[in-house]
Amino acid sequence: MAFTNIIMKGTHLGEFEELVLLIVGILNGDAYGISILTEIEEKTGRKVTVSTIHTALYRLEEKEYVTSQVGGASKARGGRSKRLYEITSAGRQALEISRDVRENLWNLMPGK
Amino acid sequence: MSSTPRTPPKWIDQLLEWLIRDYFLDEILGDLNEWYDLNADKTRFILNIKYFLVAIRSLKRYRLKTTQNILLYLIDMSIFNNNFRVGMRSILKNRLFSSINLIGLTTALTAALFIYAYVLHETSYHSFHPKADSIFRIINHYKPDGSLSRSTTSPLVPSLLNEFPGSAEYARFGQDPVYVNIEEASFYEGNFYWADSTLFTIFDLEFLYGSKQNALNAPNKIVLTEEVSTKYFGEGVNPVGKIVEVKVYDGNQVLSMQVDGVLKKMPSNQDFPFEVLGSISNALDMYKQFENSWSFSWLHTYALIEDPNDFERINAGTVDMLEKHLGAEMASEMELIFQPLKETHLYSQDIRGARNDGNIKYVIAIGAIGIFILLIASINYINMMTARLYRRGKEVGIRKFNGASKPQLIKLFLTESGIVVFTSGIVAFSLAWLMWEPFTVFVSKEIPMSLLVSKNIALSYLVAMITLVILAGGYPAWILSRLDMLKMIRGVHEKLSRVQLRRVLVVLQFGISAFLILCTMVIWNQVSYMSNKSLGFNKEQLVVVQLESKDLQAQIDVIKGAMSNVSGVLSIASSGESLPSEMNNTWGIEWAPEKRMPIDVVTIDPQYFETIETKILNGNNLTLPFKSDSARSIVINESAVDAMNLDEPVGKTVNLGGRNRRIVGVVQDFHYQSLQTKTEPVAYMIGTPGHRISADNLIVRIKPSEVSSTIGQMEEVWDSFSRNEVFNFKFVDETYQNSYESETRFLQLLGAFAVLSILVACIGLFGMVVFITDERSKELSIRKVLGAGVHNIVMLVSKEFTMLVLIGFVIALPLGILVSENWLERFPYRTEISILIIVAAAGISLLIAWLTIGFNTVKTALSNPVKFLRNE
Known part of the structure; x- marks a missing residue:
């Protein structure tokens, strides 16, 4: 199948990573550890810890699906600055491929 | 989000700060803190536990600093820590005092390490056997x-x-x-x-x-x-x-x-x-x-x-x-x-034949000296700190004025003493490491160096240092933080100058030193008494040759005859006992009906008393059997006469070992054993080979000028009789000296550590004198200008210290006498603690103190008064 060529070795998108990547996209410039955490809890009802999200973000950044920059601090953060994440075009493409794969597979599912 | 967020436990954040690389730190800590704040409505305790677990999970390998980075971070932290900086500054500013403190503490800690290792080693005997407790x-x-x-x-x-x-x-x-x-x-x-x-x-x-x-x-x-x-x-x-x-x-x-x-x-x-x-x-x-x-x-x-x-x-x-x-x-x-x-090992001094050198009393004594030395060193430190109190007083006053709290001030002083103590600690440890070999040679024990890094020592060492830090830093901090800050700033320090503790501490230090000097001198006196006291016979140039083989023992008279022809042999005798004698044979003697006692029996020949050069006080020497019935003749010593309470011993017939024998002579008491043992009643008689008590030693007096050649010739004679037995000889004076080995070694140890403790005390005294002369330099200069001579000024400064040292001595004296008496008690032939020793000990204490004081006071007294008066 054609799309398999695009997925390079080591850039496979895990299930949780995909979720985080989607949230980063949704939050559109306001994505950092805690906002992602609350968003996931709100939208999916899943309980996750901060460190899992950090790990996922780190992997995504390594795969160049997200970029990050240092953002503002707040009192609740103990005066420490945020790291804000943004989805890259490669990230968006990876999400699209992932969605396409799924859709293709759904199309192959025999009807009821 | 609340306006005043609850903060998570600081130490967890601190831990993460130490461990996590800067790149990730803000993100992780910030998010964690925010998360904590989000969940602030939960029970604090559970939340803290959760926080800790989450924090631990964020310690991923790729986020961690390298070891090098962690170390650098810690150094940064301590250097930029204000207390550390102020502490270092104060240490460097008073270089002289700091080096006095450092030298004193390092010496004391090194000595303490050695002593502790020695004590641990002594008390660990046989404990390596798994079942040691049941044996x-x-x-x-x-x-x-x-x-x-x-x-x-x-x-x-x-x-x-x-x-x-x-x-x-x-x-x-x-x-x-x-x-x-x-x-x-x-x-x-x-x-x-x-x-x-x-x-x-x-x-x-x-x-x-x-x-x-x-x-x-x-x-x-x-x-x-x-x-x-x-x-x-x-x-x-x-x-x-x-x-x-x-x-x-x-x-x-x-x-x-x-x-x-x-x-x-x-x-x-x-x-x-x-x-x-x-x-x-x-x-x-x-x-x-x-x-x-x-x-x-x-x-x-x-x-x-x-x-x-x-x-x-x-x-x-x-x-x-x-x-x-x-x-x-x-x-x-x-x-x-x-x-x-x-x-x-440690409790067998009273058991006969147990030739080990362990003695619980010596271990306790050495351990006590270790504590003394540490005590003297910490007194030095406390003294220096209190002496400088009113200089620091101004600084502390201003700190207080600016809002420093008591705990902050105490922390400052603790940091300062911490720097000094731990620096000395590390130097002392390295010194102990380097000098381990000489130390083991000195105590003549193979104490393994691994002991130095054992859990036991490492832990106690740490505890000792922390105690020192708290003791030495805590006391001045406590005083300073209590004082009225206004007075301190204005430089009024009447309250401080009344601090008498300093004097008490100097008395204590010199008391301890005087105590050690006295004990060392008493022991030295006893040991030299034992090695020099006349034994009642002449032990010089006297050699004992042991005959182990029954064959050789049977020919002992022939061998003796052959050896007496060697030119360097002055006289030769045979005996059933070596010198010092073990007295292996004890028989019963009955000198009157129902009057019995044990008596040691020694077989000798007629040349014996003459060879060892002792005196027959009464009656005659023994003679060989063919001249009279001398097989039944005996010679007894003075102790035997005293024990039997005989008025006219010579000619009396007694029953010895089941046989009637006649006393033909009385020999003076001589020390057939070392002076640690009392001379007991002994009976001497002529014996024939083949018995348990038969002669198996040759005792030879050698011409002083021909010792080695004579022994060589004696060995030739020996070789002509023996098949393959080794010629085995001992010098009597050496063997006697060796029996005082345990005392001599204890004397060495005690002496060395006493010198160390005195040294540490003197270092402290020196510091005190430097300080006092410095404080009073203006006063002394004015006195000089007004015509006081050098000796007036020296006297003025020395007077107080002389008093303190003397008071210390007076306090130490009864204690020293008590302890020394206790030690001397177990020697049957002992010295007394004479006035001479006491005066000498006092003299030494004073002399050492004066030498320490003198150098600096004379320097001040000789200096140009203008130097101190010029600047106001």
């Missing part, structure tokens, strides 16, 4: 004279096994000097012991070659120590299975024995004397005559009793057992004592 040495207690002996009889262990079956294991070993012949070579083994095979199950003795399973379990087997094996067969050779010839003199047998194994070198904290072990079954067979003898003691017996109930039963039951074998009358005089194995 006991059986001690024979003879009640009438209270004597203790570690020798037991042949039938003891069989009876114990018979009486209390299955509840204990026993291991015996008995000394028997032998010659070991390997091919052409012959080795004298003084430390050959017959031993039970159970020795290897009771004790943890590791084998280099062979195995402990069947070692010594049958006759004609031997086990060697590593050292002896190397001597016999060379390094790295496995001798198991080889046959050696063992010549036993007492048993008059030659045995072919097979090497069963080689023992690994034993740890240095044990004092088993054996070098070669032979199957005890050989000995039990050879000395069958002692099989049922309850009077001949020759075996060291160790018991392993693991069940405390069994121990109680056996310990209580030995009374009945002895009664069964000895009869009620004799048994009532005897007692078996079970001495715990771990106590055998």
